[in-house]
Amino acid sequence: MLNNSVESEKKMAEVETALNSDGPIIQAKDVSVFYGEKQALFDVNLDFEKNQVTSLIGPSGCGKSTFLRCINRMNDLVDIARVKGEIIIANQDIYAKDVDVVALRAHVGMVFQKPNPFPKSIYDNVAYGPRIHKTVSTKDEMDYVVERSLKRAGLWDEVSDRLDQPGNGLSGGQQQRLCIARAIAIEPQVVLMDEPCSALDPIATAVVEELIDELRERFTIIIVTHSMQQAARVSQKTAFFHLGNLVEHGDTDQIFTNPQDDRTENYITGRIG
């Protein structure tokens, strides 16, 4: 047991070192995903640079969410899902046998389409991650982490006087920012966002987009979005998926002004392809 924890600490340290080096932070190599017999994703090769926001766009069922969920092994939770290929985060294949999925998810946080705060207080929602990952030891430290995370998520001023109130009593936009605060409380390297603004009004959306831009300094962000304008606004890189294939990947400016593939052009200009 002791040995195990020493091992795992050593591994975490290795991952930290690798994360601080240059080069792509995530490399997907020939990633295919099957749901039972049906193949949902075909040989996707894609690199993600550190401190960049990448948008994954494409029509419904194109595989973008499936791909996003591969990055923190959320597909493990789907019985019939099978993943082939490699996803290398900081020099480590996250699908290798000895990978601790819980530790992985401490490095790769996620925010979902519908805000899903735990039925707990605002404070406990944010403290949840640091508690289970044991990244803080004292109450003072935890207070500090909760405050810092809520501040980074741009929510502190709105909730600092009612941290003991239930998280699901907040407005939709506030709940989503609470979920972001919860995701970043454990200082992940990568934050995955699956249509984080689709249930929010334009003002809450603007607040979250502003936040994404600030979080980029600290985290690498991958966002799935159906709003092309949002992709164009928040991301530096954009990847277009179609029928399970990665069709085109490049600088966001280029994808939206001068895409190279007709399928991308058809999709983003709203044509019948």
Next chain:
Amino acid sequence: MNKDAHIVTSFDNDLKTVETLVLEMAGLVEAQVNDCVTCLLKQDLELVESIRASDKRVDQLETEIGDMAIRILVQRQPMAQDLRAVVVALKMVSNLERIGDYAKNVAKRASVVTELTPLGSSNETISRMSEIVQDMIRGVVDSYVARDKDMADHWRHKDEDVDLIHNTLFRELLTYMMENPRNITSCMHLLFIAKNFERMGDHTTNIAEQVHYMVSGALPDDDRAKSDLTSSITVDLDE
């Protein structure tokens, strides 16, 4: 370029309307350029009024196309080739409007120049210059309709011919002025007229570059030969 229809048909109609209006404007401007030369060379001063009238319509079209383009940007939030088409339409109309203004200016000067004695072959030279400019406008507009970047590039390079004629004329007119100060009035007007055509050529070149951008997503990457030397031309009286 992709010519598939949009899922929303009214979007196709909007883009088509912009194109039709741009073509109407280009047609009017082309006619203005043609008419201003006739004013000048055939001393047909009635045409001056008609150019003025058509200039009003050109200005109106510029506003109309601008409004339409802004409406499309707001309602459709166009991307890729659609975005380029809308932005290029906006830029094209500014260039066309300027060309129209230069033509109007030539027509206004025509009434002064016709009262003066023609100087050497300057009228023929201006006529040649204007023919090239008119060909360029026509060619560039055709390339816009055909979404043909090679055709746009071809006409873009024709501006060099306009510049060369402008240089020659500039030198010639300087000489006339030195020979006899009585020539100065007509020479000054002719110089401005020549300069107007030279500017029309430049604006047409801009449009050609915009068509190239609209079709390919990038501006032409070669440096166009720049042949307008008039800013450094001097003529020595004792030569």
